[in-house]
Structure formats: C-alpha cells, structure tokens
Amino acid sequence: MWHVEQQDRPVPILPEAEELKAALTPPVTSPEKRQPNYILRVQLLLCALLAAGALALRQGAPEAFLRWGQTFRDAMAGGVELGGQEELLKFTGEAVDALRGGVEEALASLEPPAEQADSGLTGAGGGQAALWPFVPEGNSTKSYQPPFALALPVSGFSLTSDYGWRKHPITRKSDFHTGVDLAAAEGAAIRPAAGGVVLKSEYSTSYGNNVVILHESGVTTRYCHMQYVFVRVGEPVGPDTVLGTVGQTGDATGPHLHFELLYEGVRYDPADALGLS
DSSP states (O other), X not given: OOOXXXXXXXXXXXXXXXXXXXHHSOOOOOOOOOOOOHHHHHHHHHHHHHHHHHHHHHHHOHXXXXXXXXXXXXXXXXXXXXXXXXXXXXXXHHHHHHHHHHHHHHHHHTSOOHHHHHHXXXXXXXXXXXXXXXOOTTEEEEEEOOSSOOOOSSSSOEEEEOSEEEEOTTTOSEEEEOSEEEEOOTTOEEOOSSOEXXXXXXXXXXXXXXXXXXXXGGEEEEEEEEEEEOOOTTOEEOTTOOOEEEBOOSSOSSSEEEEEEEETTEEEEOHHHHTOO
C-alpha cells in the first residue's frame, strides 16, 4: 500500500465568509467622552430651590403659599416641556418670578398692622425673624411692650443670656431660651416688675422654685430658679413686695433670675420692656 502523508495546508476563505465575519464583528472604536447633561442638572437645582422656597413661604405666609401653588399648577397644566433648553429657561423664569412675588408679599405681611403696633408688639431682630419656622409653640420672635411700665425685678445683676435661640449651658444643644437670665448674688431680693396678683407659686424640675404674677391687660410675668419664695397664690403684690430671693434651683448653673414676659399666654422678648436693649 502506498502511504501518503497529509500536509497541513491553509484552507482558503471564500469571499462570502469574509463578508459574514465582518458583519458579525463589531467595529473597534475608541470610547467617546460623555457630555454632562446640563438640562438635567438645571432641573434638579430648580426643584431643590423651589422646594426650599415653598417651605419657607408656607411657614411665613400660608395664603401667599396657596396662591403661588396655584400659579405653579397653572404653569404645569399649560403643557410645559422641560426637554428643551428654551422651554426650561422660560419655565424657570416664570416659577422663580411667582415664588419671588410670594416671598415679597410674605415679607410685607410681617409689618405689624396699626392695631398691633398700638398694642406694643414689635419685631425682634428684624421683620424676617418671623419667617424662622422652628420657634416652639407658645413663643414669639417679637418683643412686647405692656400698656404699663415694667421695673427691673432685681438689682446688681448682669445679663447672661438673651431671649431666643442659644446653646443650652447644661445640655450644650440648641435651645430656645424663653426669657432673659439676670445673674445676681444668691439671696438677693426679687420684686415684681409691676403690681398684680400671685397666679402661681410652684416648683418644677426646669424652673425650680418659681412664681407667676398676673397683671392687667392679660399680661403675666414669671420669676424662676428662686432660692426661697415669700408669697402665695392669690396674694396681691406691689413694687415693694419681695417675692423671694435669687437662687439656682431647677436647671441652673449658678444663681440667677430667669424672667419671662407673657401676653395672653404667649412668651415675648422682655428686653425692650425692661430697658435691657
């Protein structure tokens, strides 16, 4: 028998196979740098600004917030297309103008009306202070001047803490201070800021020994952290009455008088009424 060695020979590739291979093989291209989506960024920024502005407007002027909301809904109902740059800029301008108008209206509403001005209520720290949304219930950022003069309840003092937000001296957390602190020697006499009747004489873990005096026109004053109390509920008091002595009962870091001024159950900054500002 004859033995024929089979040699390796390249198999020719037909033209049809070349075309099929080229069709199945994706082209090799260098990756292109993606362009940032500026329209999407503007949309996200707009949403954040409108949300923050709407929250402030809702807290400061609910009526203006409702009107602005209706303007926003009308704009959306008109078929605003946010995919195009021109339409996006147009919509942004309209929304911001509507929000700005509502904020201006809210700021204008912060000016006290004539009857409020006559009652002695004035803005504390500027009119925009009333827009601060985190004032605890039962307190106000305004000052109040009663229809009668208030005398300083203690002598030889130093003002150690104002009315309003501060860092609590014990917890070191943000705290709304509901009165003014007048540091004085322990045992110093405390007198009422004006004549009235003792409404409360009690002890609490925060106020310590404290006394509440009811005055005319719905005005009350509170005297806290007292060492001793010398009056009882229902007792009339005058300028020369000694309510008690300065102490540091309750939550206190030293002897002082915590003094509060309330009008119809709402606390106000007493600094102006006491002549401290």
